[in-house]
Amino acid sequence: xxxxxxxxxxxxxxxxxxxxxxxxxxxxxxxxxxxxxxxxxxxxxxxxxxxxxxxxxxxxxxxxxxxxxxxxxxxxxxxxxxxxxxxxxxxxxxxxxxxxxxxxxxxxxxxxxxxxxxxxxxxxxxxxxxxxxxxxxxxxxxxxxxxxxxxxxxxxxxxxxxxxxxxxxxxxxxxxxxxxxxxxxxxxxxxxxxxxxxxxxxxxxxxxxxxxxxxxxxxxxxxxxxxxxxxxxxxxxxxxxxxxxxxxxxxxxxxxxxxxxxxxxxxxxxxxxxxxxxxxxxxxxxxxxxxxxxxxxxxxxxxxxxxxxxxxxxxxxxxxxxxxxxxxxxxxxxxxxxxxxxxxxxxxxxxxxxxxxxxxxxxxxxxxxxxxxxxxxxxxxxxxxxxxxxxxxxxxxxxxxxxxxxxxxxxxxxxxxxxxxxxxxxxxxxxxxxxxxxxxxxxxxxxxxxxxxxxxxxxxxxxxxxxxxxxxxxxxxxxxxxxxxxxxxxxxxxxxxxxx
Numbered sequence: 292x293x294x295x296x297x298x299x300x301x302x303x304x305x306x307x308x309x310x311x312x313x314x315x316x317x318x319x320x321x322x323x324x325x326x327x328x329x330x331x332x333x334x335x336x337x338x339x340x341x342x343x344x345x346x347x348x349x350x351x352x353x354x355x356x357x358x359x360x361x362x363x364x365x366x367x368x369x370x371x372x373x374x375x376x377x378x379x380x381x382x383x384x385x386x387x388x389x390x391x392x393x394x395x396x397x398x399x400x401x402x403x404x405x406x407x408x409x410x411x412x413x414x415x416x417x418x419x420x421x422x423x424x425x426x427x428x429x430x431x432x433x434x435x436x437x438x439x440x441x442x443x444x445x446x447x448x449x450x451x452x453x454x455x456x457x458x459x460x461x462x463x464x465x466x467x468x469x470x471x472x473x474x475x476x477x478x479x480x481x482x483x484x485x486x487x488x489x490x491x492x493x494x495x496x497x498x499x500x501x502x503x504x505x506x507x508x509x510x511x512x513x514x515x516x517x518x519x520x521x522x523x524x525x526x527x528x529x530x531x532x533x534x535x536x537x538x539x540x541x542x543x544x545x546x547x548x549x550x551x552x553x554x555x556x557x558x559x560x561x562x563x564x565x566x567x568x569x570x571x572x573x574x575x576x577x578x579x580x581x582x583x584x585x586x587x588x589x590x591x592x593x594x595x596x597x598x599x600x601x602x603x604x605x606x607x608x609x610x611x612x613x614x615x616x617x618x619x620x621x622x623x624x625x626x627x628x629x630x631x632x633x634x635x636x637x638x639x640x641x642x643x644x645x646x647x648x649x650x651x652x653x654x655x656x657x658x659x660x661x662x663x664x665x666x667x668x669x670x671x672x673x674x675x676x677x678x679x680x681x682x683x684x685x686x687x688x689x690x691x692x693x694x695x696x697x698x699x700x701x702x703x704x705x706x707x708x709x710x711x712x713x714x715x716x717x718x719x720x721x722x723x724x725x726x727x728x729x730x731x732x733x734x735x736x737x738x739x740x741x742x743x744x745x746x747x748x749x750x751x752x753x754x755x756x757x758x759x760x761x762x763x764x765x766x767x768x769x770x771x772x773x774x775x776x777x778x779x780x781x782x783x784x785x786x787x788x789x790x791x
Contacts, residue, residue: 293441293466295364297508299324305484305511312532313353313516320511323357329432330361330425336432337392337411337423341366344388344449348381348403349396350374350518351494354415354425356504358394359494363447364439367391370449370461371495378403380459384451385409387657388461394425398518443467449656450497452595461656462497462595471649472598473505475622479603480536480563480589486512487560489534491520491543497595498567503538522550526558533560538591540568540778545575548582558583567591567599569779572712576613592616592687596671598650600624602685614709618683624648628677628685633667638679641688645670676703693782695724697732702761707736710756714749716740719772721780722763736763737785739771 301308302324310323318326339345345362347369349355355371362369370388372381374396381403385393392411395403400414404422411423418424441447447466451459476482488507492499494516507514515532517524520539525547528534544566547553564585571579571590580588586606593601601624604617620626627635628642636642647670654662665672676688689703696702704722711720717740724732738744746766753762773781 292443292470293363293439293445294447294469294505294508295327295360295439295441297470298327298360299436299439301508301511308484308511309513310508311353311356311514311516313351314518316353318353323360325434326357326429327360327364328434328437329429330357331364331432331437332435333428333432334361334367334392335365335437337413337428339365339367339392339411342446343367343391344370346370346372346381346385346388346390346393346409347495348372348374348376348393348399349415350398351490351499351516352396352518353516354394354396355494356514356516357429358425363441364437366439366441366445368446368449370451371500372451373495374399374493376402378406382406382408384459384461388449388451395422441466443470446653450495450500450595460658460661463653463656464501464598465653468598468650468652469501469505470509471623472501472600473509475598475600475624475650476502476506477509478622480506480565482506482510482512482536484511486510486536487515487532487534488512489515489517489525489528489532489537491517491525491528491537492539496568497599498538498591498593501598502591503536522547523552526550526552526556529561530557535560536563536565537561538565538567541566541571541575542569542774542778544571544579544583548579553582558585561585563587563589565589565591567593571614572709573614574713576609580609590616593646594671594673594675596652596665597624597646597648597673598652600648600650601644601646601673602626608684612682612684615680615684615686616677618685620646620648624650626685627670628679629667636678638681641676641678643691644673644675644677644685644687646673647671693723695722695732695734697724697727697734697760698730700760702734704734707734707753707757707761707763710753711736711738711749714744714752716742716744717749719780721772721782721785723782723786725765725786733765734761734763735765735767737767737769737772739769744768 301320306321310320311318393409395414397416413423415425443466448464449461590604593599602617625647674691689705707722720738727733
């Protein structure tokens with residue numbers, strides 16, 4: 292089985308079910324499959340063959356979904372590219388992926404109009420110079436069924452990591468990897484044909500694409516797409532389309548939480564409020580549960596290289612374990628915390644989270660050294676340091692690469708960040724290590740707040756709750772912290788600013 296054949300099956304099984312709703316356009320599974328066949332035939336006529344890499348540079352629109360399945364239907368490998376990337380970044384991905392073609396949405400066409408290292412170029416809207424028109428190709432393409440004979444272990448997709456610490460890596464997936472995590476979400480979060488999945492986070496990221504779009508297609512559910520995120524659009528989409536599932540980065544929930552419309556909004560259709568991609572503090576979880584009037588706020592923890600998959604913290608567990616990532620891996624996945632020797636750690640001991648399951652990536656594309664370093668006897672190393680509590684719940688201590696070593700002592704920034712977020716007025720924070728001649732590194736806190744923070748008051752507060760060596764020595768208040776498109780704070784950028 293492969294992703295494209297899943298779509299074809301549901302076109303026969305649920306021909307009148309709505310597959311995609313986007314900006315007033317409503318497409319059934321039969322209509323979507325017809326468009327995929329037309330575009331598949333057009334791509335073949337342009338000379339795109341099995342195994343070729345094809346970039347998709349689009350926001351969350353119908354054309355993204357058609358392109359995704361059409362590329363796979365002819366046996367090519369799909370390479371979704373972050374819609375916020377610059378020309379330089381897109382050209383890097385195109386070069387590294389050895390791309391044959393690129394598909395672009397006209398709304399962001401200006402960003403890549405001058406791309407020079409891809410032979411076949413297609414854009415939505417009208418054709419232009421050496422750019423083919425997606426719309427014309429769909430109209431002119433015949434709708435003869437294209438047979439896709441790929442098996443589960445054939446290659447499907449390359450997703451490029453966010454590159455918070457360097458050049459993005461291409462994470463290579465087989466169909467088996469993607470179908471494994473799609474099945475996982477369908478089982479764990481009750482995705483059924485009558486479900487309506489709200490997709491506002493970029494489909495160029497693994498969780499929206501593999502977990503939610505693909506679980507919907509797996510069972511014949513409806514995907515409600517928006518090309519951007521705003522609190523108003525979020526509320527409107529839920530009320531209008533009666534969506535049942537939403538996955539968002541914590542920042543999406545936190546921004547919406549202060550919106551005046553939220554209190555009176557009709558959110559009764561929603562069954563699953565899912566967050567992931569970055570941690571939420573206990574204080575933030577309590578606040579979101581209150582303003583969204585739900586006990587079903589669910590945390591998914593994982594990483595792109597794992598499919599993504601990792602662990603789950605369900606709504607009922609938040610009462611006592613908010614801030615944890617849960618105590619079990621989801622369907623089809625195993626999780627361990629291991630020490631430097633690869634041995635399971637004891638309760639309370641800090642180690643690295645490792646994952647095992649069919650969702651685990653094939654490897655990093657064109658980077659055998661990094662691939663070997665990413666695995667521990669078949670288990671993917673997450674780079675996250677964590678510990679078990681007495682009840683088996685897992686608490687992330689920090690990213691392995693973010694640990695600060697000051698005077699030979701390990702300091703975990705996340706613990707300090709969680710405490711700083713408890714200080715009135717502070718809305719976001721990053722704690723980083725900065726060079727120190729005597730100690731090697733010292734601790735710096737960089738934060739944004741609703742008001743001017745008295746540095747000494749903050750320091751006194753932290754001194755009451757943290758060991759002396761953990762209390763930051765340096766403080767800086769900024770307007771906002773730099774984040775990537777996933778909402779993750781760019782700590783490496785902050786560190787570079789300190790050094791420079």
